[in-house]
Amino acid sequence: MTGSLSESLLATMEKRRGAVAPWLGDLQGQAQEFFKREGLPNRRVEAWRYSDLAKALRDDPLPDATPVFAPELQQAAVAAFVNGVLDDKSSYARIGAVNLRTALGEKDSPLAGVIGKVYPQADHPIVNLNTALLEEGLALRVPAGEKVSLPLHLRFLWTSAGSDRHLRLLIQLEEGAELTVYETHDGAPLFSTVVTEFTLGKGSKLTHIRQESFLAGARQAAVTLGEIAEEATYRAFYFSQGGQFARHEALLKLAGETAHAELDGAVMVADQRHCDNTTVIEHAAPNATSNQVFRSVLAGSARGVYQGCIKVGQVAQKTDARQLSRALLLSHKAEIVTKPELEIFADDVKCSHGATAGELDANALFFLRARGIPEAEARAMLIEAFFGEALDKIESDVLREAVAKSVNAWLTTHAGEAAHVE
Amino acid sequence: MLEIKDLHVNVHGKEILKGLNLKVPPGEVHAIMGPNGAGKSTTSYTLAGRAGYEVTKGEIDFFGEDVTALAPEERAARGIFLAFQYPLEIPGVSTMNFLKTAMNSQAKIRGEKELNAAEFLRAVRAAAKELNISEDMLKRPLNVGFSGGEKKRNETLQMALLKPKLAILDEMDSGLDIDALKLVAEGVNKLRSPDRSFLVITHYQRLLDYIVPDVIHILAGGKIVLSGDKSLALQLEQNGYDAVIAKAA
Ligand SMILES: Nc1ncnc2c1ncn2[C@@H]1O[C@H](COP(=O)(O)OP(=O)(O)OP(=O)(O)O)[C@@H](O)[C@H]1O
Ligand SMILES: [Mg+2]
Numbered sequence: 001m002t003g004s005l006s007e008s009l010l011a012t013m014e015k016r017r018g019a020v021a022p023w024l025g026d027l028q029g030q031a032q033e034f035f036k037r038e039g040l041p042n043r044r045v046e047a048w049r050y051s052d053l054a055k056a057l058r059d060d061p062l063p064d065a066t067p068v069f070a071p072e073l074q075q076a077a078v079a080a081f082v083n084g085v086l087d088d089k090s091s092y093a094r095i096g097a098v099n100l101r102t103a104l105g106e107k108d109s110p111l112a113g114v115i116g117k118v119y120p121q122a123d124h125p126i127v128n129l130n131t132a133l134l135e136e137g138l139a140l141r142v143p144a145g146e147k148v149s150l151p152l153h154l155r156f157l158w159t160s161a162g163s164d165r166h167l168r169l170l171i172q173l174e175e176g177a178e179l180t181v182y183e184t185h186d187g188a189p190l191f192s193t194v195v196t197e198f199t200l201g202k203g204s205k206l207t208h209i210r211q212e213s214f215l216a217g218a219r220q221a222a223v224t225l226g227e228i229a230e231e232a233t234y235r236a237f238y239f240s241q242g243g244q245f246a247r248h249e250a251l252l253k254l255a256g257e258t259a260h261a262e263l264d265g266a267v268m269v270a271d272q273r274h275c276d277n278t279t280v281i282e283h284a285a286p287n288a289t290s291n292q293v294f295r296s297v298l299a300g301s302a303r304g305v306y307q308g309c310i311k312v313g314q315v316a317q318k319t320d321a322r323q324l325s326r327a328l329l330l331s332h333k334a335e336i337v338t339k340p341e342l343e344i345f346a347d348d349v350k351c352s353h354g355a356t357a358g359e360l361d362a363n364a365l366f367f368l369r370a371r372g373i374p375e376a377e378a379r380a381m382l383i384e385a386f387f388g389e390a391l392d393k394i395e396s397d398v399l400r401e402a403v404a405k406s407v408n409a410w411l412t413t414h415a416g417e418a419a420h421v422e
Numbered sequence: 423m424l425e426i427k428d429l430h431v432n433v434h435g436k437e438i439l440k441g442l443n444l445k446v447p448p449g450e451v452h453a454i455m456g457p458n459g460a461g462k463s464t465t466s467y468t469l470a471g472r473a474g475y476e477v478t479k480g481e482i483d484f485f486g487e488d489v490t491a492l493a494p495e496e497r498a499a500r501g502i503f504l505a506f507q508y509p510l511e512i513p514g515v516s517t518m519n520f521l522k523t524a525m526n527s528q529a530k531i532r533g534e535k536e537l538n539a540a541e542f543l544r545a546v547r548a549a550a551k552e553l554n555i556s557e558d559m560l561k562r563p564l565n566v567g568f569s570g571g572e573k574k575r576n577e578t579l580q581m582a583l584l585k586p587k588l589a590i591l592d593e594m595d596s597g598l599d600i601d602a603l604k605l606v607a608e609g610v611n612k613l614r615s616p617d618r619s620f621l622v623i624t625h626y627q628r629l630l631d632y633i634v635p636d637v638i639h640i641l642a643g644g645k646i647v648l649s650g651d652k653s654l655a656l657q658l659e660q661n662g663y664d665a666v667i668a669k670a671a
Contacts, residue, residue, distance in 0.1 A: 362473070367510045370470045371580065372498035372528035381523065385514025
């Protein structure tokens with residue numbers, strides 16, 4: 001298999017173990033052992049059946065155009081990662097965020113109790129790989145009651161230059177705190193992993209807008225890990241255009257009563273791109289709620305994957321958990337794979353899952369065209385409408401418009417495509 | 423303005439229109455009546471250019487141009503408007519945005535100047551008022567949650583704003599109560615002009631009391647079998663299609 005890549009990754013792990021902070025050496029050592037045993041995730045591993053990372057990394061990277069980088073958010077604290085290296089000139093310190101490398105290296109680092117401890121994933125291949133290779137990142141703790149008014153813009157700029165990069169982000173919201181994170185990925189990493197660990201204290205609220213506008217050759221596996229305490233809310237919007245390999249996992253634990261997770265996904269993939277959204281939501285307390293709707297539009301011979309697992313523990317009575325996958329296929333060669341999984345150990349719960357896949361409504365399309373709207377534009381209107389409900393839920397006008405811009409840019413290029421398929 | 427010559431149309435491989443001939447001069451209102459399944463809606467969809475309505479023979483001349491090969495939007499921009507028998511609900515597309523896009527798309531295809539926001543608003547408000555369409559309806563997604571009557575009024579609004587040269591009204595009266603029927607008919611009558619023609623498809627004499635046609639055609643078995651003045655509708659009402667068609671044959 002990826003012998004040479006695995007070997008070179010192992011060699012790098014060896015070098016990085018304990019390099020950022022000696023106390024991290026044990027954790028990194030365990031992660032390295034896991035990697036030695038399991039290697040890169042591939043389709044023989046159930047959770048990676050439809051997204052074979054080992055193969056994607058073995059394939060030649062697709063050549064790419066020069067990346068166009070999304071503009072920096074105005075009125076924000078910005079953490080720019082240029083090819084995976086945190087630009088210390090960016091303004092993240094405005095809201096108290098710190099360079100992870102520096103913070104980990106401090107004597108008696110307060111992050112010792114946080115990193116790898118938020119919602120431990122001993123058997124997760126990407127979390128382990130990321131831990132073993134970790135060198136860069138950002139950490140932010142928002143004190144109790146503080147409602148941070150400036151959003152944090154995590155701005156990842158990838159060019160295919162440079163080697164693989166592995167970033168770690170730690171976000172802690174104490175009781176009643178509020179924060180908005182706007183995470184953008186542009187360009188094409190050769191291979192990157194980004195692992196975000198967040199903890200939400202009682203009654204806190206994290207809004208997470210993730211916008212992946214990769215070029216076609218991007219190869220990334222990202223994991224967002226979160227533990228959500230009582231009365232706290234995680235409100236996420238994940239936009240992705242996929243890449244050569246693009247996977248984002250949200251692994252969330254609703255740890256306190258009436259904790260809530262609300263996830264909207266908007267996937268727009270064309271050509272040969274691949275985009276995987278995987279979620280695992282664990283209801284570990286009574287009366288918690290989760291709601292996820294993933295909408296995908298697939299053109300060309302793109303492949304979308306949505307795996308949604310809901311786990312309801314025995315104590316989690318009165319759980320209300322819903323998930324829905326809706327796909328629009330603009331071409332006969334495009335494909336959506338939906339895999340729902342429910343593991344329920346409590347008896348008084350409401351859980352639902354559903355999946356739909358279909359073409360654009362021909363009647364609606366004809367109606368618009370019969371009013372004089374050209375086909376490509378009519379298609380774009382219907383696709384925009386398909387995402388509309390999710391976009392409307394983004395509270396910030398600025399962020400909603402930023403995402404809408406990505407949606408529209410994609411539509412300009414791809415909405416008319418299907419017209420030539422039939 | 424409109425001349426349909428020996429039109430044959432297949433739907434899903436089955437011939438539905440079998441040599442339809444029809445001529446509508448400018449400024450006239452022509453009604454098409456006919457039994458269920460006769461091909462009335464097929465005629466209207468074919469005129470509007472819907473995919474799946476395959477013209478196997480014949481022509482549709484519109485101002486001397488055969489439009490059979492044109493896309494629906496091209497036909498719309500040339501002035502063909504179809505008011506749907508069952509107007510679609512389109513969630514997520516606001517009525518206002520739809521109206522504006524439609525008007526401006528047509529202007530663009532015709533090479534005319536697009537309306538600015540203020541001109542557009544003024545035009546919509548004026549037309550909406552006449553048809554008793556509230557601001558609230560305009561803000562809602564297109565036809566979503568509209569009653570049957572509201573949908574038909576919305577179709578009439580679109581017609582008023584798009585100012586077509588030929589308006590095809592497919593069962594405009596279905597699902598309307600008397601008051602709504604009058605309102606819609608009034609809307610249509612206001613749009614009557616020497617350079618605008620109407621093709622009114624209906625089953626009932628009642629609509630034709632309000633929108634008085636110049637000519638009535640009876641469509642049966644995929645062809646026009648009989649044409650006459652408005653008294654034809656009364657005969658149909660009294661004797662039914664079979665008797666009237668048999669008598670004519
Ligand atoms: N999509 C389709 N597939 C197969 N047959 C069709 C299709 N659409 C229409 N037809 C057939 O074409 C014929 C004409 O239908 P059309 O809808 O034009 O009739 P109509 O005169 O409008 O009837 P109504 O008065 O009931 O509205 C009918 O026999 C109908 O079953
Ligand atoms: Mg009909």
